[in-house]
Amino acid sequence: MELTGWILFFAFVFTAIVALVGGKLTIGPKGISMDTKGVIDAIRKAREEKGIEGDADSEDVAPVSSQKLPTATVLWVDDSTENNIYERLALAKMGVHVECYTTNDLALSVLELVDPNLVVSDISRSLDENGWELLTSVREKKPDLPFIFYTGSVSDDRARKATEGGATGIFSDPADLVRAIASQLFPT
Numbered sequence: 001m002e003l004t005g006w007i008l009f010f011a012f013v014f015t016a017i018v019a020l021v022g023g024k025l026t027i028g029p030k031g032i033s034m035d036t037k038g039v040i041d042a043i044r045k046a047r048e049e050k051g052i053e054g055d056a057d058s059e060d061v062a063p064v065s066s067q068k069l070p071t072a073t074v075l076w077v078d079d080s081t082e083n084n085i086y087e088r089l090a091l092a093k094m095g096v097h098v099e100c101y102t103t104n105d106l107a108l109s110v111l112e113l114v115d116p117n118l119v120v121s122d123i124s125r126s127l128d129e130n131g132w133e134l135l136t137s138v139r140e141k142k143p144d145l146p147f148i149f150y151t152g153s154v155s156d157d158r159a160r161k162a163t164e165g166g167a168t169g170i171f172s173d174p175a176d177l178v179r180a181i182a183s184q185l186f187p188t
Helices: 003-020 037-049 081-093 104-114 131-141 156-165 174-185
Strands: 024-028 031-035 072-077 096-101 118-121 147-150 169-171
Touching (some): 072 104, 081 096, 081 174, 096 104, 104 131, 118 131, 118 174, 131 147, 147 174, 156 169
Parallel strands (some): 118 147, 147 169
Antiparallel strands (some): 024 031
16 A cells, blocks of 8 residues: 555544544644544543532543443454444443454353453354353353343243343343443442
């Protein structure tokens, strides 16, 4: 790739990062400036929810440490991780770290290392495995670990099978999923 190609590539990546955090990028004759209002608003909202006094202006961001924000880890297993990026972004805004894996074997191999607070899994996968098998394996290793299924459709049969297998819940609606995860990780 030529130098111009690299410059355009890095400009695109930088712009994408700014867009993801809800900021604004200004390129002018005096240089490049970035307003990360989206990040500051997220910090301000988290501070208000936790009852922390003060305003979260750009100078005030440093005192907001991760110790004051809720922190948790979710192990997410789905062979199509691109299908749930918005759900993961919503969790990230709540201070939740999400570890994504595409197969049961990968997820189980890091289960002890990651030590998640919750597991989210799809049910059907393109490989010769499924979320039901993962639930069984997780229950053998960590019987008390909350486990939530996130699937395209919830039937009575699937809900019954999930409950009988020891799943904490089964959801097809993104908002319901995020609320269920938040209530499991941050009970009031």
